[in-house]
Amino acid sequence: MLARRDGERDLEDTVRTIIRAVLVGLLTSLVAVGPASAEAVKIGFITSLSGPAGIIGKHMKDSVELALDHLGRKVGGLDVELIYGDDQQKPDVGKQVADEMLKKHKVHFVSGIIWSNVMLAVAPVVTREKVFMIGTNAGPHQLAGKDCSEYFFTTSWQNDQTPEAMGKYMADQGLTDVYIMAPNYAAGKDMLSGFKRYFKGRIVAEVYTQVNQPDYQAEISQIRAANPKAVFVFYPGAMGIQFVKQYAQAGLREQIPVYSVYTIDEVTLPALKEAALGNWETRYWSPDLNNEANTKYVSDFRKKYGYAPSFYGAQSYDGIMLIDSAVRAVRGDLANKAGMITAMRKADYKSTRGPYKYNVNHFPIENFYLLRTVRTPDGEFAMQIQKTVFESHKDAYAKECGMKW
């Protein structure tokens, strides 16, 4: 090795000093306590902000901010303090962030959460402290059934409802010989069992692929060989982008149509474009859903952020609106939790999906629609509602929930 020059030595000393300073700063900021503000609604919003799923977190965060804009930066007439937390898509990190919000920030509401496993870790911790958990995406069956809670509400859906709608639609079409696929994890299995609850035709094969698998060519070759009448898949996020692109490249799309859930949405569509053209999805919400609240949400979102909103965003927007309705109903008396529960059960706010009711387990009873990817007149790609599959659809687990009201 070359002899070390003095300059390098100096540099090292300087950097060492900097690292020491960073450490000291870290220690101080860890124990720093923010000033406690009087009577403000504190909402902790947990989502994935960093990493590959950060884009979904961005959709949600932007929608929360838009909701606050629409409410004049007040919730239920009170000042509002919003604390965002990054769960990094890990249940234990999510739990720690929730603890921080409960014990450090002493929030009145925890909201957000994309992933079922993060939700399963966080929701009991929050509701145990008699703090409201307002879910705005994940709807695991445990929380809809035996683990339901007075303090848990969701503005999204129960996981199974969306594939149930697709199963119903495909059964109504008299389709049979369907090839069904999902990633080999709990949500994947829930999706396929939800599908099978309503689809009664013949299933050619039920295939589970590796989580986060990038390449589906082997599976696509198997589909071609099996030659089914239709394919039903659940591939969220990057998996969906990869499957749909590769399926189109294999030239199979013209022969065997793809029906999917949570695979093509406003988050993945900009990366897919014509590869997704003509594919079918079911969902409870769509940007072209025609009601006053939705029109305002979609157009203001586009105006403020310059991109198309997604259902993740619509649910998060609704979450803030639901909280607003609860605080308004008790006239800002945040200690009146029973009053807020009663208020939220009425779902008395202008939801982006239109009016809906809550089931006994605090999951929405809502409509589900059939959507198709189309090319709009201005050359863009969008999902458009084709027909209503379910009117006021209830989830399958509510009867396991012991709540009565």
Add this chain to the structure above:
Amino acid sequence: MAISRRAIVLAAGAVLLALVPPVAGLLNQPFYVDLFRRMMIFAIAALSLDLILGYGGMVSFGHAAYLGIGAYAVGILAFYGVDNGFLQWSVAVAASAVAALVIGAISIRTSGVYFIMITLAFTQMLYYLGISLETYGGDNGMPLRTRSQFAGLVDLRNPSAFYYLVLALLVLFLVLGRRLVDARFGRVIRAARSNEPRARAIGFSPFRYKLAAFVLAGGACGLAGALLANQTEYLTPDFMHWTRSGEIMFMVILGGMGTLFGPVLGAVVLLGLEDVLSALTEHWQIILGPFLVVVVLFAKRGLFGLVEGEVPRDG
């Protein structure tokens, strides 16, 4: 000089950690009890890795496996209604040690990068096994209904009691670890690291000593897994993901390997930075990443080297 400075730093660290619950109570900020408890649990995991990595030169890229096995031992027993903590934690340690015995017996035959990758391979297999365990929630994992019960001796539902238990275990492991590396056993491990043929020539069988260290480290990390399951009250295969092995390894390197106390510091700093930076900006990783690079480039003996001052590294 150096030794006294190290002793001061160690004592100060222990006192500071012991003061966390009363200070947090005084400030009405009980969250910090949770945060520091989590840091200490990872510190135990990092400490156990340091034993084989820092002293034995065995770069295990699969240490999260034992974290997962320990957590699943507690979770599965609780699932079947066994809440006794003595039993749960013993099973956690034993199961992790047995897994370490099997993995170690195969892996220690290789060395260098091959060792890194074969330990990674085993952990990946366990991770995929965890995902396919449908009864225990698959990739969703499962909640831990109640924290481990210790027949009224310690109540883990009390945050401070749980905190001091973890602190006591951490101190115990630090003391035991120090005695172990100073004993004959530790000298053989280090000798095998610096010159394996020589160690063999003077009549030691490095393989058996290395394997023993590997099993000890696995068992200790299994206990950290049992603690983590109780801390989170939830367990998932994610505990065994390869990035988790990486994080534990970074705690060791960041803090300073082969120092036992360094990994503790590394765990506190890494988790603390995550907590502080992620509250500042969603792009916190663009700060954390270069910080890691800079520490490696300029603080060759890790952060503990900075705290401890300039001492030549012992061979």
Add this chain to the structure above:
Amino acid sequence: MLLVLEQALNGLQYGVMLFLMAAGLTLVFGIMNLVNLAHGSLYMVGAYLATALARWTGSFVLGGLLALPATLLVGVVVEVVALRTLYERDHLDQVLATFGLILFFNELVAIVWGRAAIYTSLPPSLSGSFVLLPGLRYPTYRALVIGVGVAAAVFLYVLVTSTRLGMLIRAGASNRTMVAALGVNIRWLYTLVFGLGAALAGLAGLMAGPIYAVQPGMGEQILIQVFVVIIIGGIGSIRGAVAGALVVGMVDTLGRAFLRPTLSTIVSPAAADKAGPALASMLIYLMMAAVLFFRPQGLFPTRGR
């Protein structure tokens, strides 16, 4: 039978992608003794640059051709700024520092291009499929990937066996100090090799763009498999990288396609449904453990280290 042939082609294609990644990684590993976790980041950078340049020039081919030297340049900058000081360090320091680089690159890409996956297009001539044999259609682009990969392998073979640079690379892989002692400017050689590795990773990335999702963190999804490849093949050996990539590509693809049906003829179909997918994902790791058990230095160990 056609299906088996088609799946073998799929395995070959996947193996080729893995090879492009593995070749650069194994060179850097073998010659500079550097564990570079950030190799996946160069793959990601290649995919992003190719997409951005293709949009800018309006041509897929031109974008790809420009992305190669651009990724090479990024690699050289990374080597000179950050990695050069790491060669003499522990593997551990290298792991930590290059992990830091991963975080940095992922966030940088997220800031520049956003966190969402970006759209990658193919010219119509490449986006369809063609009839390879009667009854066997194959995606055109996948065939192109195989072609490019084989060409890259031949190029590397010629480079390593019959040029002066290749001679130095071979000498460097087996005895580093000797090469330095012979008066070769070793720093220059290292930078060049790293740049070459980066360009290969970039090539893999730009070929992957139209098939996979181009998004921050895409490199880590394939990185672990690539490590498996070079471990099975033997670190530092290009021949090993070829063998390892083909073996992993084939085993993974055929396992995914045929393991479950095969299992269901042995055990009950329900049990096969449960065990099949889990076993298929473990297959390459099982294989790696088995190879290392019998040959702790991989299939093609490089001598002299």
